[in-house]
Amino acid sequence: MKKFYVLPLLAFITIPSYGQSQIKKYVESNAISINSIQPDFADYTDLEPIGKAIGDARIVMLGEQGHGDGAAFLAKTRLVKYLHEQKGFNVIAFEGDFFGLNAGWDEIRKEREQISKFLYDNVYTVWTRSKQCSDLLYDYIPGSYQTNIPLKVTGFDIQLYLDHSARHLKIYIDTSLRQTNIAFVKTKAYQDEFLPAVEGLTKGWLVGKETELKVLEDHVAVILNQLGDRNNEYNWLLLKNIQSFAAANLAARNHHEATEIRDRQMAENLEWLVRKKFPNEKVIVWAANAHVSKNATTAFKFKNSRKNWMGTIFTSDSLNNASTYVLGIASRSGVHQNVLEPTPTKVNAPQKKGLEN
Structure with a gap:
């Protein structure tokens, strides 16, 4: 895959009143081409338009359409590196165990082997067992602790079982x-x-x-x-x-x-992280598209998607809304495979007038 398009979900879910022709015009005039999704592609020139769009936001939420989307994991890893190295983001908050990724992370010695083992044991299997996440979890984050700008790890999920x-x-x-x-x-x-x-x-x-x-x-x-x-x-x-x-x-x-209970508490957890634990730091949020969706109760076409997702609750606060930028990732075609699934599955064909088309 030579090119990958990363589309700002924020832009599309804040213009729900647009007709199809306006959305098409908006996409055609605002889409940017990404040269590579490979994490080791270090020339960040192609990502500068995203950096410009992010501006002074201190919270950037990176979504994924499913937990079996390896291409998204690669793209997100490259974006994490860019945000960390070029935009001053030094905290990554995973959709993961609130206790383990706070109390547990704070306790461990920040040595490469200790960090790698801890992340393997305390970040969800869908990422830790995915080879497309290995660069981020077992190389980049541990390696950052050998520099003067370590990438701190935290988590905001209620599922306390790792x-x-x-x-x-x-x-x-x-x-x-x-x-x-x-x-x-x-x-x-x-x-x-x-x-x-x-x-x-x-x-x-x-x-x-x-x-x-x-x-x-x-x-x-x-x-x-x-x-x-x-x-x-x-x-x-x-x-x-x-x-x-x-x-x-x-x-x-x-x-x-059940989803709304989980997302409501995740929003409160994230609020505490950005306001109390990391009040002066810039935070990357790694989660599913749905969890980071803004205005989800009004913007989505399908009723089952119109929930109080974490991103919707979190950005209902005007201060959080002004300081948060959301990037969702979608695919028009291909296959996906969660590491816990036995076989790959084709990406659902998009609607005729859907965003991917």
Whole structure:
């Protein structure tokens, strides 16, 4: 593949009132040609129009149409390098485990082998086992720690089940709550129900167990009420993630509801990251197109896509909206294959008057 077109999703989802002819004219006058999607293509001249469009935004969200799109992974890796080296972005926030990619990442020694192993164990398999992501995860990010501009890693997803969470979340929560001396910690329900449920959530034992999930959700509500304030905002937010993860599992049969629970909490997590943990730094967000979509409740044609996705919720705040630029990636044809799937699948043919045409 010699050329790849990266189209700014932001532009198209902020002009929903355009007719087909206006959109076609807009695309023809604003599309740019990308010389290469290969991560080692270091001449960034072709990406400068994207940099100009991003301008002073301190948050750039990079989407992908599916988690089996290797071409998108390559293109996003090259964009990450460009943003890091040319535009001053020094944080990459993955659609990944909020506890593991914050508490866990902050603890590890920033040595190449340690970083590579940690990322392999604590970033989702769809990326860590994909050869198209290996340059980013096992070369570029670890290598950046041998320079004076390291690329810091964080995550914002509520799904707390990867290696670090499975091994450490229960202990971390227990230690933190015992230091608060709230009444619930002294109860039998805390020891016999809450802590085992936290462990079960991280290890997948509670999948389909509605009673245990509801008890966990209710217990977290009690804890948050007894804590009262948010003087340790990370721990407060972590408890809300446990609650949201339990609630999303409870709603698993209603995909629309489960998705909105997840994305609402992810938006809150991202808000905390950019406002509190990294208030003076520029952040790259790596996620699916849907999660980073702006104005999704009004812009999408299909009702099933009109959800309160993370990007829509996050940019509903005027400050966030002014400082955020969104890039979605789409393909007109080809095949895709998630690493967990046995065979590749053809990309769905676009609509006759769809964006890809």
